[in-house]
Amino acid sequence: MAEKKQSIWAQLKARIAVDSVDENDEKIYKSGGRDFRKPKDAKGTLIRILGYAGKRKSLFALVLVTMLISTVCSLAASYYLRPLIDDYIVPLITSPEKDFSALARQLGILAGIYLASAVATYFTSRTCMTLAQWATNALRRDLFSALQDLPVTFFDEHTHGELMSRFSNDADNVQMCLEQGIVQFLSGIITFVGTVGLMISLSWKLFVITLVTIGLSFALVKGIGKYSRILFKKQQSSLGALNGYIEEMLDGLKVVKAFNYEDRAKQGFEERNDEYRDNAIFANFLGSIIFPTMNAVMNICYAVTAVLGGFMTVAGSFTIGSLGVYLNYIRQVTMPINMMSNQAINLFSAIAGAERIFAIIDHEPEPDEGAVTLVTVDRAEDGSLTETGHGERTGFWAWKIPQSDGTYEFREVRGSVRLENVDFSYVPGKPVLQDFTVWADPGQKIAFVGSTGAGKTTVTNLINRFYEIDSGRILFDGIDVKDIKKAGLRRSLGIVLQDTDLFTGTVMDNIRYGKLDATDEECVAAAKAANAHGFISRLPDGYNTMITGNGQNLSQGQRQLLAIARTAVARHPVMILDEATSSIDTRTEKLIDRGMDALMEGRTVFVIAHRLSTVRNAKAIVVIEHGKIVERGSHEDLLQQQGRYYMLYTGQSELD
Template identity: 50%
Template structure:
């Protein structure tokens, strides 16, 4: 049910290859029948290669050798042509199967990535604010770009190549045993040599790819910071310093990437040369066996071809080794976010629509009455309804983002319904932290916050936040029309309500003069508007939510004095009858507050209205008279 605010998952080495593969295949199994078809066509494709190679033996022994020394007139080419046609048919079936499994695998890979991206995004929406405060945007974005891309490549090509190679190796090994157990033993010895090389070089490559992945995250985060802060960079003429820092990060990435890809690139030539050596050694030993009469020419021809067929898949696997590890490590990074502990909410008090009876009691209703109450179930099975009025109280609250460093110390304050409470103090005094706690962006470890007499830890976070509206200092507008951005505060608002909210925030006048008015598209966080205009839209967005509690965190910081005066009346209308918490550096904006809280080092050192605090001649007096400036 809607409340007042609106309607209602390049690389580091993977830690657990088996577990990660299991999860990836878990997503792929959602397309189970497609996977069965892929497996079928992969078997046909790999089998065709194995069977086609075996036909070299009969075509040489039974078709070619009998023709040696015969004239064209006496020679019977019928069996030879027939055998060639059979081989062509076998390889044609194999090629068609390869095409079909490749096409199907594309659908599977994109469907799998669609599901993974969906889970990743949904999990990210459930993460607490603390997670985003402790991770850079570039680091999080790399999950959707770099990590997803490496996973796409592996699923599209790597999985089928692994299956095809495994079937080819197994089938080829069986056929080699059938043709010559002695030569097969030689192949096994060379196989162990190959695996030892892959393990040694691959391990060194993986360690450097881990460094490369870390460097990618750092450079992406730095680039994003520079793009967002380009104006600041230019204002302070720090272009050269930015270039130097970027050059350092870029050099770190170059070194890590060079080392990683050097090891990765050397595997293929080494494996290729070992393969050639193995082929030559097998041919020499096989030739001696033919001379000794222990093997026929057709058998050695087929076996030599199997030797190439046997080493080629292993070489391909070695070539894909690092990309497969990259995909698995990328998948682990994605799954880390999907598995991240979501925002905890043990609240059980919910926000419901009610009607007030003649005797003053409240009755829950499904209709949108505009009257809200907290539905509070008790241990004995009874229910009580407490009208939502906006009474907020802090009782001896201690809090720190870091357990070792408190930001708030023994803070006690109250805001009665309809009161305007202002917070003033230097940067870092704890003003914004108080509003973060009211929203339950962070939970209080010591002390209590009560909302309409109810401990907010008992209130479900979604219901709590529906009863609040915030206008932040850093305005964020979404890509969409002006109308859609205002309506974000309450998605079921009508066009008339959107205009009324804009009028209340004094934004209607400038919106009306935009190229398409309320249908003007905003892009890049509203970059086509001035900072003040963006802030006015944010205020309108809060106004349309029509909440009983309003939090204004430097809401007018980006508005000039003239514009501030114009919206003061509208803001008064917006705040009328609501509990309002105001954080402002301009003391002129808090003069009419019912109570002004002066914070210093996380403690409330003064409380009172403007006149009372001026009379006390304390810190507020110093701030107001300019003897001490806010920073």
């Protein structure tokens, strides 16, 4: 047993040594090319958490008042024992007349004080609960809205599981801390200070003895608490890693099975699961030894005080009532310490969680420095453009370009897109696109072909500014896309992403996602144009069929058709269609091709093709390899050149 204990201590020390620099589990966020570390400021974070609760001022005040009443009442009730014993019970023992009525009255008052304390306690915890729910609701809202505003690069660096655990564990911890932690902590402080004051007033000599013991307890709690904070933080982050892993493996379940990856998945899980267990054991181990240790110290204090106080009472320098109350206080004075040390651990894990939440909230949002906006305009006979009011649909869109003299130039949205000498890398030093130049005049269809990983999807990520280019220019109707407000830019681009993401809701809702104010008729028309109407009509509830779990009840091809319909509904001047790579049956393929062709009518289109049948009628076909354009020309030109495209087309080389 002794040996086991020692080894736990040894392990614990080793852990603390590794973690005391708690840099390891510190997340470093990248923001604008600079490293951004989360604040390690417990006090500031706590104040910020309280700020969330403080928004509900009246509830916040109610909590403070009722907490104060309940604490003061319970202090008063315990002190009341002294006059009760000395002035009412002791005289009764010695007096020949046994009149209990005065004592009964006093007991009645005592009961009243206890009742007031109980009622106040009830209101404190009830109000706290409401307050905590309000505050975490606001915190979650801020977190979610911050996430919506973050650049795509942020999500490349953080797993879903990790971000999910900000909403679950971390937000839960903050809620718990607001529900109980902070109030109990405050009331603990008041009770402690009050009790100490009363103890000194009863006998400062006895208090010196108590003080030494309390000092000893404090030193212990402080020492242990310091390490618990580090360990609980570690426990939380390993839980995040564990959940992240589970989610990733469940999401990719089919891939895991298809690649016979089960054993490695289990092993990966076991490592994380074990790490969480070990961290949790150590963190909780520290939490659990605080209480018994303090109890033992305080019991010794109790015994010594009882003996000395007894002598003092016999010698006549102390009353029986005072001794009774004092001994009671020794028991009580430990309670707020226990409570505070227990709450301190909860408080620390809540602060650690809140720090991680605030790190996301404080993360620089996606920059949007563009000044050019997209507006609807009226076109007069002479071709001049005037901006229309909000929401008016004229079908004409224009770029509103601020001029140096404070006026605006209106330039009709025509849909010409040029990429000039663009260089781009996701990871600095690893170029993905190099000296990339392509252009599409209004109404032209440009096709990209090339092997997987060549950089086709990347081109589209740059046009809509999911990522920023390293050098070169991207022009939309002659305007640098950097100068265009992102909302306007993305509104003028219709994009069918390679991975179709559908949302929970009906088929109709999902189509309407492309344009929120579209009528049912517009949605159906878009579905017809995209060739999706046929299969939708055959679904059990037609357009009202519920889509769940990212469209798992639909086939890959159907999902793609729906995504095309979703883009079709908005009628953007420029479209980017990124074909899904996975193979679909030839019938659906034809449907998709025809759907896409219908959409392309009269618009500028970039189509990323995995099937060469799609690209034959393109104005220009751009062949990309390793981020560089290796060939460019019409279908016939390229066949004549007998280069890479020719090889692909004649089947002498494979696309993917």
